Amino acid sequence: MIQVEEMVKKIYNAIDDKKGEDIAILDLKNITSVADYFVIASATSERQVKAIADNVEYEVEKEGISVKRKDGHNTSRWILLDYGDVMVHIFHTEERAFYDLERLWKDAPYIDIETL
Template sequence: MINTVEEIVKKAYEAIDDKKGEDIAVLNVGNISSMADYFVITSASSERQVQAIAHNVEDELEKEGLYVKGKEGHNTSRWILLDYGDVMVHIFHSEEREFYNLERLWKDAPYVDIDNLN
C-alpha cells in the first residue's frame, strides 16, 4: 500500500521504466508551485508507446488504490498528462518534449534522484 507522495513517484517511475520510457526525469516542484509536489516527465518515440506508458502508470497505481484525478491528451497521444494531485506525470512524444521543454520552464525545480527518494 502506498502511504506517501514519494511512494507514488517511485511507483509511477517504475511503471514508466517497465514500458521503456526514455529520459525519465523527476522534478521537485513543491517549493515553487502550488499545483503539485512532483513532476515525473518521460518521452517515447511513438504515439503507441506514449499510450502504453500512460496505461501502465494508471494500471500500476490503480493496483495500489490510486486513481487518476484528471487526464489530458489521450486523443492525440503526443503529450499525455496524468494528474494524481501531488504528482503529475507527463508522457511526451519525443518531438513534443523537445518543443515544450518542461525542464527548462521549471528550471528552478531540483531534479530528484529516484534511488535517494524517501
C-alpha cells in the first residue's frame, strides 16, 4: 500500500497526463476529518473531465487502491472521486468557478507538488 502523499503525486500526474488545468492540492489534515487532501483540477470540456477522471482511477487502481465513491460521471461537469484520505474534484471550468471550492476551504494551505 502506498503512502497518502505518494497517492496524491500519482493523482496529480494522472491529471497532468490528460492536460488537466489549474491543479491545486489543498492540505486539510488540520482543518477537517473529511479527508487529508483535496486535489482540484479543471478541464475545458465534458469529454476531458471524464478522460481525466478515468485516468486517475486507472492509475490509482494500478496500486491496488479502488475508489470508495464516485459521483458526477452522468454529466461529466464535476466528477468527484473519493479515496478516503484524498478527494479528487475534476471540474468543467465553468463549474469550478461557480462552486469555488478553494474559497470554501480558504483556510487550507496549498501544497506544491514538488515539496510533497
